[in-house]
Amino acid sequence: xxxxxxxxxxxxxxxNHMHLDKERQEVTAGGGVITDDFARxxxxxGMEVTVGSCPxxxxxxVAFGAGLGRxxxxxxxxxxxMISCKLALADGSVVTVSKDTNxxxxxxxxxxxxxxxxxxxxxxxxxxxENGGIHHTWDFEYGLDQCEQVLEAVNRVHDIMPPELAIFVxxxxxxxxxxxxxxxxxxxxxxxxxxxxxxxxAFEELRPVRGSGRVAATWAELPWETYGGxxxxxxxxxxxxxxPNKMMGAVSVRELHVPTVKAFFESVRDxxxxxxxxxxxxxxxxxxxxxxxxxxxxxxTAFPWRNGANHFLMLTATPVSMExxxxxxxxxxxxxxxxxxVSGTRIGPRTIxxxxxxxxYNIHLHPLRSYPGPALWAATRLPWHHASLRGDLxxxxxxxxxxxxxVVRVAPDELSYAGGGGAWRAIYGARGPGEYAKCLDxxxxxxxxxRAGGAAGIVTAPRARHAxxxxxxxxxxxxxxxxxxxxCLQLYVGKLVxxxxxxxxxxxxxxxxxxxxxxxxxxxxxxxGQPAGCLDNAGQPWLQVIGARAKSIVWFQFAMHxxxxxxxxxxxxxxxxxxxxKHLELTSAKVRRRLEQxxxxxxxxxxxxxxxxxxxxxxxxxLVLMASSFIVAGSGTSSxxxxxxxxxxxxxxxxxxxxxxxxxxxxxxxxxxxxxSTSRLSYLKAVIxxxxxxxxxxxxxxGGTAVGVHQLSAGRMESNFRHAKSFIPERCMAYAEMRLxxxxxxxxxxFELADNSNKWxxxxxxxxxxxxxxxxxxxxxxx
Numbered sequence: 001x002x003x004x005x006x007x008x009x010x011x012x013x014x015x016n017h018m019h020l021d022k023e024r025q026e027v028t029a030g031g032g033v034i035t036d037d038f039a040r041x042x043x044x045x046g047m048e049v050t051v052g053s054c055p056x057x058x059x060x061x062v063a064f065g066a067g068l069g070r071x072x073x074x075x076x077x078x079x080x081x082m083i084s085c086k087l088a089l090a091d092g093s094v095v096t097v098s099k100d101t102n103x104x105x106x107x108x109x110x111x112x113x114x115x116x117x118x119x120x121x122x123x124x125x126x127x128x129x130e131n132g133g134i135h136h137t138w139d140f141e142y143g144l145d146q147c148e149q150v151l152e153a154v155n156r157v158h159d160i161m162p163p164e165l166a167i168f169v170x171x172x173x174x175x176x177x178x179x180x181x182x183x184x185x186x187x188x189x190x191x192x193x194x195x196x197x198x199x200x201x202a203f204e205e206l207r208p209v210r211g212s213g214r215v216a217a218t219w220a221e222l223p224w225e226t227y228g229g230x231x232x233x234x235x236x237x238x239x240x241x242x243x244p245n246k247m248m249g250a251v252s253v254r255e256l257h258v259p260t261v262k263a264f265f266e267s268v269r270d271x272x273x274x275x276x277x278x279x280x281x282x283x284x285x286x287x288x289x290x291x292x293x294x295x296x297x298x299x300x301t302a303f304p305w306r307n308g309a310n311h312f313l314m315l316t317a318t319p320v321s322m323e324x325x326x327x328x329x330x331x332x333x334x335x336x337x338x339x340x341x342v343s344g345t346r347i348g349p350r351t352i353x354x355x356x357x358x359x360x361y362n363i364h365l366h367p368l369r370s371y372p373g374p375a376l377w378a379a380t381r382l383p384w385h386h387a388s389l390r391g392d393l394x395x396x397x398x399x400x401x402x403x404x405x406x407v408v409r410v411a412p413d414e415l416s417y418a419g420g421g422g423a424w425r426a427i428y429g430a431r432g433p434g435e436y437a438k439c440l441d442x443x444x445x446x447x448x449x450x451r452a453g454g455a456a457g458i459v460t461a462p463r464a465r466h467a468x469x470x471x472x473x474x475x476x477x478x479x480x481x482x483x484x485x486x487x488c489l490q491l492y493v494g495k496l497v498x499x500x501x502x503x504x505x506x507x508x509x510x511x512x513x514x515x516x517x518x519x520x521x522x523x524x525x526x527x528x529g530q531p532a533g534c535l536d537n538a539g540q541p542w543l544q545v546i547g548a549r550a551k552s553i554v555w556f557q558f559a560m561h562x563x564x565x566x567x568x569x570x571x572x573x574x575x576x577x578x579x580x581x582k583h584l585e586l587t588s589a590k591v592r593r594r595l596e597q598x599x600x601x602x603x604x605x606x607x608x609x610x611x612x613x614x615x616x617x618x619x620x621x622x623l624v625l626m627a628s629s630f631i632v633a634g635s636g637t638s639s640x641x642x643x644x645x646x647x648x649x650x651x652x653x654x655x656x657x658x659x660x661x662x663x664x665x666x667x668x669x670x671x672x673x674x675x676x677s678t679s680r681l682s683y684l685k686a687v688i689x690x691x692x693x694x695x696x697x698x699x700x701x702x703g704g705t706a707v708g709v710h711q712l713s714a715g716r717m718e719s720n721f722r723h724a725k726s727f728i729p730e731r732c733m734a735y736a737e738m739r740l741x742x743x744x745x746x747x748x749x750x751f752e753l754a755d756n757s758n759k760w761x762x763x764x765x766x767x768x769x770x771x772x773x774x775x776x777x778x779x780x781x782x783x
Contacts, residue, residue, distance in 0.1 A: 012058065015120060020045050026083060028123045033059045039220040043133055047126040048219050050078045053168065053286065055223040060085070060119040066111050066303040068312055070135075070188050070222070073163030073289025074127075079110035079301050080293065081125040087117035094120065111303025133219055136193050137226050139212035140185045140203045141175055147265055149206050150183055151258045157202050158255070158287050158311075164191035165199055167287035168226070169256075171268050173280070177210050181269045186226045190219075245322055249315040249332040252305045256285065257342035264315075264335050271317075271331055279319040279328060286312040313339055362412040373400065373409035381411045385558045391765030473626060476609035482736060484604050485526055486675050492521045493740045495535050497748050504779035508754040511646055512775040515639040515741070516543055522737060523634030527627060528594045529605040542586055546632060548579030551767045587628045591620070606630060636769055638737050643775050645687060645742065647760050650753035650777065659687055663746040670747055678739035688738050750780045 012032035018041045020027045025047070029038055036055035042048055050069040052062045067078020075081060084098035085106070095117075097106035109116050142150050154167055161167070165187065172182040185203055189196035193214065204211070217225040264283070271281045288311075298306055315335055317328040359379045363369065369378070377383045377400075387396040400408045401418040410416045417423035475481065496518040503509055517534040520543055524532035534543065555572035558564070564571060594607050610626065649656045662683045667673055678684060745751075753760075754776035765771045 010118070017121070020047065020126070022047070025126050025128075026123055027126050028121055029059055030121045031058075031060050031119045035059050035062060036220070036223070042126055043129070043218055043220045046129050046133065048075075048129045048133070049081050049124055049126045050075050052078075053223060053284075060122055061114065063122060063124075064109055064111070064114050064119070066301075068286060068288055070166040070288070071190060071219075072293050073166070073291045074190065076292045076296060077301070077303065077306075078124065079303065080296055082110060083123045083125055085109060085122040086120045088120055089117045107299075108302050110301035129219065131191060134216050135219055135222055136189045136196055137212075137215050137217060137222065138187045138200055138203070139215075139226065140187075140206075140208040141172065141179065141182045141210040142185070142206065142208050143179070144181050144183065144265060144269060146206060147183060147262045148258055150185060150203075151256045151261050153202055153206060154185070154287055155255050155258075157199055161199060161289060162191070162195070163289045163291040164195070165189050165289060169283075169285040169287065171265060171281075171283045173272055173282070175210055179209055181272075182209070183265065188222060188226065245319050245325075247317045247319075247328055247332055249317075249336045251313045251315075251336055251339040251343060253311050253313060253339060253343040256287070256311060257339075260338055260342050261285075264338070267331070267335070275319075275324065275327075278321070278324055279317070281318075281328075281331065282316045284314045284316075286314070288312070366412060368409050368413070368415065371407060371409040371415060372404040374404075378409050378412060381414075381561060384411045384414075385554075385561065388554045388767075389558060391767050391771060394766040394770075469622065469626065472610055473606070475612075476606040481604065481609060482675070486736070488525050489522060489675070489737055489740055492518050492525070492535065493737075493744055495521075496741070497744050499535055500749065500779055501781055504749070504781065508776040508778050510774040511777045512639070512643045512772045515642045515646075516635065516772075518741070519639040519642075519737070520631075520635040522638075523631055524590075525605070527606045527630040527634065528590055529597075529607070530590065530594065542583075542631075543635075545579045545582050545586065546635065548575050549583045549632075550769050550771070552576035552580040554767050583631075584624065584628065587631060588624045591624050591627050595620075595623075640770050640772060641688065642738055642741055643772055644761070645738070646745075646751075646777065647753070647757070647775055649687070650751065651758070655687070659683055659742075660746050660750075663743050667747065670744065673740065673743045673747060675736040675740060678736075678743045681739070681743065684739060684742060688742070748782060750782060751777050754778055 012030075015030035015032040016037065017030040018027060018033060018038065020042070022045060027042060027047070027049075034055070035051045035057055038059045039048075039051055039055070048071065050067055050071040051059070052067065052069050063078045063082055065079075067080075069078065084096055084101070086094060086096050087105070087109070088094050095102055095105070097103075097109060099106060105116060109119075150169075154169060157165075158167060168184075168186040168188075170184040170186070172184045174180045175182055185208075187196070187199060187203065189199070193216075200214075215225050268281045268283060275281070293306055296306065300306075315332055317332050319325060319328045362379050363375055366378070374383070384393070387393040397408070397410060397416055400410065401416070406418045407423075408416050408418075496514060500509060500514065520534045521532050524530060524534075532542070552572065555576060559571065569577060591607075594605075607623075607627075610623070649659065662681055666681060667677070757774075757776045760773065760775050763773050
């Protein structure tokens with residue numbers, strides 16, 4: 001024990017006991033344990049959990065702050081994994097705090113400060129090490145002239161990076177190669193080396209002046225092997241004695257604001273040169289994954305920035321003598337304030353000026369300034385989000401294309417195309433080096449905050465991960481697999497025909513609803529070998545959940561773009577948020593039951609092909625997300641196409657008669673209507689293509705621009721199709737489910753639209769997908 005001004009210093013090093021209960025996966029550590037000892041102890045037992053990047057700090061002090069670290073994307077913060085803590089309070093009593101004992105104090109010690117008591121020991125949840133405990137790390141060093149490229153790459157990668165990746169950005173005064181004033185980027189990947197390739201490539205492409213190459217290190221050795229070995233130097237007592245007056249400042253920000261960070265690094269260079277021999281200035285930015293951390297509720301612990309900040313900035317100023325204290329402190333104060341202004345959590349005068357400047361830049365100086373479109377849409381993405389949240393985006397974009405032509409600037413960094421096949425082939429048809437990357441930063445279907453548990457499904461996965469997921473599922477969509485599933489399709493199409501025969505005597509039927517019930521039954525059986533029973537029980541709640549879930553996606557797009565994801569619960573309709581959560585719960589339960597019944601499935605379903613594909617194995621989380629894609633895409637797309645095709649046929653009696661004649665003359669009996677036989681009906685195929693709007697589409701487009709073909713506009717542009725608003729299947733002259741359904745519908749029924757459905761298409765809203773209203777149809781059995 002020692003003394004300090006107005007207090008005492010307690011040497012905690014003797015309280016350094018550790019005990020692992022491997023069966024319960026829990027470790028208890030004394031208050032004097034440092035993170036290096038903790039990591040080495042767990043590693044020796046094949047376990048791990050999140051700890052900070054500095055190996056010489058006290059473990060419990062780290063946990064009380066939050067416990068940020070490289071592995072938080074997989075396990076959450078260290079204090080998320082705290083089970084209990086034993087505290088000595090100011091009155092001399094010793095208490096244990098946990099979720100069941102002194103829960104309020106347990107909540108407070110995890111993030112609200114360090115003044116609640118002396119931590120004697122704590123128990124944490126720990127996890128079995130993956131990949132044999134090996135982590136892969138790369139150091140890249142760049143000159144200050146490369147600052148903007150590097151920071152933009154960090155922001156771009158951080159938006160979409162997987163939970164296994166962590167990025168650190170450090171200032172380096174000089175490297176062994178003689179280079180001075182460097183930006184060091186360190187990547188750490190806690191997974192298979194091959195899966196890290198796209199993230200490593202993103203920084204190799206920037207041409208670093210120096211690189212370490214890949215270094216494989218155990219979890220405990222990571223702090224010593226990264227940053228060019230700086231921790232080895234800085235942890236030596238003799239180095240600390242040279243500069244004992246270390247000052248630090250910390251700021252949490254949503255993203256690295258490039259102009260501010262660049263100005264800061266230039267200031268660090270200038271201060272190091274000005275005070276050479278009298279001190280040092282530096283920085284370390286931790287750009288950490290947040291997938292697992294955001295699965296915990298905001299109020300799970302007292303840590304206030306769980307959903308608010310993505311990057312933790314540590315600024316350092318170290319005077320040799322305290323005579324220089326004033327300029328060193330002024331440097332820290334200046335830049336803490338500057339980073340706070342652009343942190344994304346505060347709006348100040350600088351932020352307002354920046355926003356105004358950005359709007360003027362977007363309109364008058366941006367590389368896309370010459371593209372046609374409304375000035376307001378070019379200035380800010382707000383009009384795009386406004387139309388999307390109202391459900392009017394599809395019709396609004398159609399209006400913009402009709403007014404401005406086949407290429408329209410619909411946001412500061414986005415172009416919408418409605419031209420011919422050239423745009424379609426260029427954007428979606430290229431493969432290999434020329435392929436366009438998917439836009440996963442909030443402009444696309446869903447960025448990282450939308451992903452379940454931090455994992456990306458096949459639709460939102462980056463290119464390398466998408467390829468792996470695609471290989472895993474590809475066997476389920478082969479010709480052979482399709483033929484094996486015909487019995488399932490025939491079963492539910494036949495059941496729907498039977499239900500319609502019974503129901504049509506009761507008046508006009510909502511075919512939109514009936515198609516949805518049938519499609520959900522089909523996809524449930526095809527994907528899991530388990531019937532959903534929708535045609536037997538039309539009140540099945542999952543269908544309503546899927547519809548409401550789609551609305552949550554557009555709210556997530558809006559929230560992510562403006563850094564409001566922390567407040568999603570306040571700004572988005574509660575029903576949408578709950579629907580997304582319920583959908584994932586139902587999907588997870590379905591997958592769990594399917595895995596439990598692995599040996600009891602009598603025929604092949606989609607999961608059979610995935611589980612039997614030994615070359616590409618998926619985790620449970622990836623299986624759930626894959627199943628979610630099956631359910632949403634399989635039930636929504638076919639039912640939408642069938643509904644739209646039925647509407648257009650009802651509105652176009654001449655086309656109705658042509659299709660009826662083709663179907664009824666092709667077969668002698670209903671038993672002849674199969675997947676193979678309907679594939680020979682050319683007009684049926686043309687009707688399906690026309691009904692679903694299957695359309696396809698120089699100038700150089702700058703990098704970073706989001707591009708896409710707007711199918712509704714492309715299908716309705718007179719420059720693409722003569723009589724574009726008319727239903728003309730002849731111009732499109734395999735969709736097994738739709739072919740079977742339409743063929744059997746025309747074989748069994750005559751139909752016409754009810755009067756209240758003649759304007760059905762004009763009433764549709766879109767929330768990423770069409771929100772279909774009832775399509776009322778009068779059916780008459782042919783026999």
